[in-house]
Amino acid sequence: MSQAKTILSSLGHELDCRSDTFGDLKDSSDLLSRPDALRLRMQEEGYLYIKSLLNSQKIWQARREIADCLAAEGSLRADSPIEDCIAKPGLTMSFRPDLATRSPTLQEVLYSGAMMDFFHLLLGGEVRHYDYTWLRAVAPGRGTYPHGDSVYMGRGTDFLYTAWTPLGDISWELGGLMILEKSHRLETIKNGYGRKDVDSYCTNRKNASMYASGEKWWDGALTKNPVSLRKKYGGRWLSAEFQAGDVLIFSIFTIHASLDNRSCAIRLSSDSRYQLASEPVDERWVGKNPVGHSAAGKRGRSC
Known part of the structure; x- marks a missing residue:
């Protein structure tokens, strides 16, 4: 990791970038012909960083x-090249899944070719992907809070994997994704926070109807302070400067967040999810019009 890079922050908290608290993601592209080695590294690290997996021209x-x-x-x-995605002053924007449906090339890249071939290799069988694509168009400002994916999509198999795909080059200043080192092994998080469901609510409480309708909602954040989280659980925050064609794959129990966008451009990336077709699937994210976190996806229980 270059010591000359800009100061890094997440959610407005400056990160300690010393080598024992912040590090580089380990490139696993040399393991692409060795599926057993890929699976072992995923088991050990909770993520696989594959450089140049996808066709950069398509990206x-x-x-x-x-x-x-x-x-x-x-x-x-209007005075900047469109492909630079320079945000208009004062723009507030982050989650734009609607844009994913308007890019046929993105759908092709995520759900055919090299991406699907990779997951077939990793999982060793027929692969099913979610029908919903999470697209982020993050305007300059704060990044995403630390979280694990299980609280948003934990009703199916535990062996569900996210592919975070940068849509272009992402510098330190633009601020990409970061992984909390070996966080998938933190049983206190996995078996507590990791087993919660953002769409589950208590039917016997006064505000049940508000949660059932989606008027009130837990956002799924593990914390809003990535610095104190690392201090509490140890490990390092891991990230990189990403290039078009790179992919970062991780498990639903791997804690991750993003760096703040300290540039003047919109950071574009997508999250897509994959699993073995033979395993249970979370019904919120499949079908022609997935219900997602809408009222149709809520599940009441007695608390």
């Missing part, structure tokens, strides 16, 4: 399709 094409949509809605500065 740039998908980026341009999304950038065109952002330009058409007036989210970009």
Whole structure:
């Protein structure tokens, strides 16, 4: 990790970037011909960072399709090249799944070809992907809070994997994803926080109807302070400067967050999910129009 990079922060908290608290993601692209080694590394590390897995030209094409949509809605500065995605002053934006459905190239990249071949290799059988694509168009500002994916999609198999795909090059300043080292092994988190469900609510409480309708909702954050989280559980925050074509894959129990976007551009990335077709699937994320976290996805229980 270069010591010359800019100061890094997440959720406004400056990160300690000494070698014992912050490090580089380990590249696993040399294991692509060795599926057993890939599985072992996933088991040991909780993530696989695969450089240049995807066709970079396709990634740039998908980026341009999304950038065109952002330009058409007036989210970009008119005096800058569209593909640079320079945010108009004062723009507030983060989660834009609607943009994923407007990029046919992104759908092709995520759900065919090299990506699906990789998951077939990793999982050793027929692969099913979720029908919902999480697309993030993060304007300059604070990143995503530390969390694990199990609280959002834990009703199916535990062996569900996320592919975080940068849609373009992501510098330290633009701020990419970061993984809390070996956090998938933290049983106190996995068996407590990790078994919660953001769409589950207590039917015997006064505010039950508000949770059932989605008027009130727990956001799934493990914490809003990535610095204190690392101090409490140990390990290092791991990240990298990403390039178009790179993919970061991790388990639903791996704690992750993102660096703050300290640039003037919108950071584009997608999250897509994959599992063996033979294993149980979370019904909220499959079908022609997945219900997601809507009222239809809520599940009441007596507390």
